[in-house]
Amino acid sequence: MRFSKFFIHTLKETPRDVALKSHEYLIRAGLISQSGSGIYSFLPLGKIVLQKISDITKYHMDKAGANEVLLGCITPASLWRESGRYERYGKELLRLKDRKDNDFVFGPTHEETITDLTKNYIKSYKQLPIHLYQIQTKFRDEIRPRFGLMRAREFIMKDGYSFHSSYESLKEEFDKMEQIYSDIFRDLGLDFRVVEADSGAIGGSGSKEFMVLANSGEDTICVCDSCSYGANLEIATRKPKAPNSQAPEANFAKFHTPNTKTIESLCEFFKIDSYWTIKAVVKKALFDNEVSEYVFFFLRGSDSLNETKALNATGANELCDVSEEEISKLGLFAGFIGPYALRNITNSKHIYFDNELNGAKNMICGANELDYHFVGVDLNLFEDLEFKDLLEVKEGNVCPRCDGGKLYFTKGIEVGHIFQLGDKYSKAMSATFLDENGKTKPYIMGCYGIGISRLIAAIIEQHHDEVGIKWTKNTAPFMVDIIISNIKDENQRNIGEDLYSKLLELGVECIVDDRNERFGAKIADFELVGFPYAIIVGKGAIEGKVELVCRENLQKQEYELSKIDNLLHEVKKCL
Amino acid sequence: MRFSKFFIHTLKETPRDVALKSHEYLIRAGLISQSGSGIYSFLPLGKIVLQKISDITKYHMDKAGANEVLLGCITPASLWRESGRYERYGKELLRLKDRKDNDFVFGPTHEETITDLTKNYIKSYKQLPIHLYQIQTKFRDEIRPRFGLMRAREFIMKDGYSFHSSYESLKEEFDKMEQIYSDIFRDLGLDFRVVEADSGAIGGSGSKEFMVLANSGEDTICVCDSCSYGANLEIATRKPKAPNSQAPEANFAKFHTPNTKTIESLCEFFKIDSYWTIKAVVKKALFDNEVSEYVFFFLRGSDSLNETKALNATGANELCDVSEEEISKLGLFAGFIGPYALRNITNSKHIYFDNELNGAKNMICGANELDYHFVGVDLNLFEDLEFKDLLEVKEGNVCPRCDGGKLYFTKGIEVGHIFQLGDKYSKAMSATFLDENGKTKPYIMGCYGIGISRLIAAIIEQHHDEVGIKWTKNTAPFMVDIIISNIKDENQRNIGEDLYSKLLELGVECIVDDRNERFGAKIADFELVGFPYAIIVGKGAIEGKVELVCRENLQKQEYELSKIDNLLHEVKKCL
Known part of the structure; x- marks a missing residue:
């Protein structure tokens, strides 16, 4: 190629409203041009890089035996209503109407389309497993599109979907995809980590994210300094913390504890470590059909609540903060909330305890009375407590896998995500097959995504200096x-x-x-x-x-x- | 590849509502699957064919020096308002709103996006010419999507745009593209014709279509039996017809001609050939901003009006038929309309004569009086008549180019269209450059389209038999x-x-x-x-x-x- 015949126009000035180096360089080096908020055109240089990333992805996907398809970009809303996501997805879903006023969505992901498609063809276990994927333009109507290709509204994704007759077969494909994705990101020249992740709105159980390590990453990932353990902070766990002070042994009693609305002041009052206190967090949870309920979380005072874990515990769509006024209206007192009689006072079905409180005794907690706490609390004496993983891991906590390593945080850019969906979509959409015994069953699904256009930004975030981009060998537009x-x-x-x-x-x-x-x-x-x-x-x-x-x-x-x-x-x- | 590992599912039964063989075979052979009205997913076999067609197209476009880009699929409506097409395009344009209620369109074509993009980079004649193209999913909200990939709503197009400092440079690129397109269709193994075409809603002057010859084609194309002349019937011309009977010489006079509302009865009345009569056609023309006007067309009685030519003559957006009642209200009499005093009677600025009436004499025409015609009419005596090409060519007419050949009709499927746009978009969107004399000018544009997904259907229409598809060498999914x-x-x-x-x-x-x-x-x-x-x-x-x-x-x-x-x-x- 010749510069004189090629559409390359570089800029000396940094564009306005640019926070990330990748965003700056993509525009200044003439790889992309903005055509609307969160909508970019790829200029010739950018198109070459995009193609290289797509080609490497395709090469490995084909090698893994997946078949490439190209699904309709516009999906009839009826399919999204079948799965229940039309209502649940929120405003990020771009909804539209055709000239006859029929409802459609601009697919941000294609579980519904592929499930509807395959159910016309897959009849028997003999046709399974199968893995179909595509590389396609998607749209997600982000409330605040920013950071260039990192958080664009229109973007290019590789999305793959696998179909199985059993969970074992799904797990096999899931593990294979972890390997294939690792091969792809390695070929792209990236330093990345595979981490355990939350499944979010896609649903299903068991998912892993592929994180490109970069200081500018939006995600905090938690990794072990001595083994391969890694997890998104949203889901990271630790070896349960051991007490670093002696238990404040005491008989069960109610204490007058004025001015102890915070864990800090409470510990100061009793001269104890926060490990021995029970912290209460109240949220308002929003469910389908505009139902809302107050929900209660209890953790050790030395721990903090992780919002994603809290959300998953409730099964709600969203959690909102609650004011002291609202707490008063519930008949409770901020700073003095505890598990005693809480169900009776509030009528709430959503009271959750962090796993590390399981079996805890010699604890101090709020008495649900102004200026009073209980001491000598033994949670073993309660009935039917619901324990969940609720706490946010901190740097220095002990690794849950290797039992010796210390956890530390690093920043990552999510570029891939693989999910074990199970039968969530096939069940909702009656996508079934006949098993070996002639029994009709919904098939088991996995789904696998790579942010193709986001990868361009991620590569730059990891490979640049103060003067520009440093493309990796396989992604350089020209060598x-x-x-x-x-x-x-x-x-x-x-x-x-x-x-x-x-x-x-x-x-x-x-x-x-x-x-x-x-x-x-x-x-x-x-x-x-x-x-x-x-x-x-x-x-x-x-x-x-x-x-x-x-x-x-x-x-x-x-x-x-x-x-x-x-x-x-x-x-x-x-x- | 192995059948056992590949997602191929063929069907024995012909699906319902299938009129074309390509539609039937695409579905039965498992190349596509419908996901909504006019929206199809490409299954693995279909995706391979799609890729092959895209690759051949890309190969030739790159060889021609064009640079590949990928523009935003969603385009802000503001750009379409600048060009004036947001209002004018009609309901085929899929309009949508984002979460903040901003207007967007799902681009059916990208003149606006590319003009807006290039004007940020092109400053000087030294940067011209340049040609940018993309292969992208488009959407056109057809009122009656049908025929599978032939008239889908979501489809894949190669659209290219060239930018020039002069009309000569545009003409050069236009001619080069005619060659490049011919190379592409030849490589695809197609029997096709390049024909002169109407420019339609895209605008500009001078366009050519690439027609795959097939009996099922929706377009009628007019070709010469002895030279390379070819044109879409919408624009086809002929060597002016010579009279095949002697002129009915007579002095100018008004005749009482009862029961002669048709050309046929009029000819019978006077015992003359229809060549010597003037036919009047009245239409209602719809212009921008809901303005409508009655328009009048005159041709020889032996010819018929071509609707596209008539529309282009008026500059309107659409022509509608007119009832006898409406004609009466205008003070005219159906069957007796003629050019005399017509402007005074109707106040219409839109009165057009077919080119072949230029200089006509010894004619018979309506007298704008019930049951009366004029004879001995000499159009040379009229002042300021507006002559246009209005007539529809018939089989057997003489070729306008080689002067000897006879024209005949054949059916074609439009798979490519190249346009000399001129400054239509650059002027409307203030996309300018500095010429050699430092003068600011809107740049001159061309645009070039290939229906990539439609080509799959066109290939099948031309290459099939009663049992299935016969892929050409370069388009076969497997050899x-x-x-x-x-x-x-x-x-x-x-x-x-x-x-x-x-x-x-x-x-x-x-x-x-x-x-x-x-x-x-x-x-x-x-x-x-x-x-x-x-x-x-x-x-x-x-x-x-x-x-x-x-x-x-x-x-x-x-x-x-x-x-x-x-x-x-x-x-x-x-x-």
Whole structure:
């Protein structure tokens, strides 16, 4: 390719409202152009990178035996009503009407479409398992689209769906996909972690996320310093904490505890460690059909509630904060809430205890009376308590898997997510097969997503410096940028064109900068766009010398044109 | 690929509501599946064909120096308001609102997006010409989606846009694209014609269509039997017709002509050829902002009005028929309308004469009085008549280009359309550049479309027989189908697998039918899906014989396995 024939327009200025380096560089290097809020067009350079990522993904998916399809982008709302997601999905779902006033959605994901499609074809266990995938434009109507391709409304996703006659078969495919995804991200040149994850609105049980490690990542992931354990903070667990102080043994009693509305003040009052206190958190949970209920969570005072875990415990769609006024109206007193008689006072069916409170005794908790706490509380004496994993893991907690390692946090960008859906969609949509005994069953499904366009941003977040992008080997739009320093110099032009032909012959993807521009602008474009190598045909050309610049470290090496094979060999080696 | 690992499900029954063979076969052969009215999913076989067509298109577009992009599928309505198309496009434009109630369209074409994009980058004539293209999912909300992929609502299009500093440069690119498109359709194995076409709602002047010849085609195209002239009937012209009878010479006079409301009865009355009469057609024309006006067209009585030409003459958005009652209200008499005093009577600014009436004399026309006609009419005596090409060409008319050939009609499927847009969009959207003299000018644009998904249907319409599809060499999902007749026969299985490996090694795209199915079902699937060749490993295998079947003519040829190289050579030759 030639710069002079290629639509590349770089910008010196950082665009406004740009918070991430990837967003800045994607625009400045001329890879994307915004056409609306959260909607981007891919310019020629961006399209090449997008294609490379898609191709690598396709290669591995095909190798894994998945079949590529392309589903309708617009999905009839009737299918989303069958699954129940039309109402539940919220405003991120772009709903639309055709000229005849029929309802449709612009698919943000395609479980419904694929389930409806496959149920027309899959009749018997003999046809299972099967895995279908596509690479397609999706739309998610984000409330605050930002960060360029990182959180766009229109985006490109690889979404795959597998169908099975048993959970064992699903698990096998799920594990295979973990491996295939790892191969894809490794081929893309990414440093990533596979972590356990929350399944969110997609539903199902057991999911894993693929996180590209980058300081700018929106997700906090929790990893072990000595084993491979990793989990999104939303779902991370730890080895239960052991007490680091002696239990405040006491007989069960009610104490007057004025001015102890916080755990801190309560501990100060009794001179104890917060480990021995029970913290109460009240939320309002929103369910389907606009039903709302107050929900109660209890944890050790030394722990904090994780909102995602809390939400999952209730099965609600959303949790909202609750004011002191609302608490009063419930007949409770903020700072003095405890489990005693709570069900009677509030009538709530949603009272949850963190797993680490299971069997706890010698505890102090609110007495549901203003300025009073109970001491010597033994939770073993309660009946029918509902225990759930509710707490947020902290750095330094002990790994739940290896039993020795310490957990620490790092930031990640989610680029892939695999789910064991189970029969959630097939059951709702009556998608069944006949098993070996001739019995009709809903089939078991998995689904597997990769954020193809988001990956472009993730690669840049992990591979850039202060002057521009540093593409990885398999994602670079061109491997080598041949810079003809002064296009009016015939000797330089000839050498440049000769190198260009030779590299093309070797199968090296290269672009020759044959523009009538200053050398400074050309080298700045090389650094900004981030081709892995530049060959500079400049002033040294007259003495038969060119320079090879490596984008990774910006180091230069001089080569004699008479020993050009060394240079070509060097470049070829890197492919 | 293996049938046993591939999602292929063929159907024996013809689906309901299927009028075209391509629609029937696409569904029966398991290439597509309907997910909504006019919305289809591509199954794995269909996706492969789609990809092949896209790849061939991309290859030629890149070779022509065009740069691939991918524009936002969703376009802000503001851009369509700038160009004026938001109001004018009609109900085929899918309009939608996001969560913040902003207006958007699901782009059926992307002139607005690309013009808005390029105007941020193109500043000078030095950056021109440039050609950007994309292959993308589009949506057109057809009032009556039908014929499968032929007239779907969601479809895949290659749309390209070129930008120029002069009309000469545009013409050059337009001519190049005619060549490139011809190369693409030739590579796809299609018999097609390039014809002159109407520019329709896209606008601009000078456009050509690429028509795949097929009896089922929706378009009538008019071609010459002795030169390369071809045009859509909407725009076809002819050498002006010569009279085939002597002129009825007479002095100008008004005649009482009762019961002569039709041209036929009028000719009978005067015993003349309809060539010497003037036919009047009245329509109601709808313009922007709900303005409507009556419009009048005059042609020789021997000719008919072409609706598209009539519409283009007026510049209106639509023409509607007019009742006799409406004509009466205008002060006119159906069957007796003529040009005399017409402007005074009706106040209409829209009175058009067909070019072939230019200079006509000795004519008979309505007198704008009940039961009266004028004879001896000489149009040369009128002032300021507006002449336009209005007539519909008939089979047997003389070619306008070669002057000797006769025109005949054939049916075509439109698969490509190239337009010289001019400055329609750049002017409306203030997309300008500085020319060589430093003067600001709107740039000159061309646009170029190929119906990628429609091509799948067009190929089938041209290449099928009564049992199924016959893919062309470059569009076949697999070149060879190796049919292992009885999968339980170890010898057959070994021979089949061996052939499969050998063909893969040769780089032949092949699929092996290793299903536990009857031979009859396998050969029927071969014929229905339409792979170019099958190799049957059947009963002859025990004697070391296999058969090669050619899908084109269903002829079989036996091959000795000992001379397998002959067979492989035969297959390889066809690639």
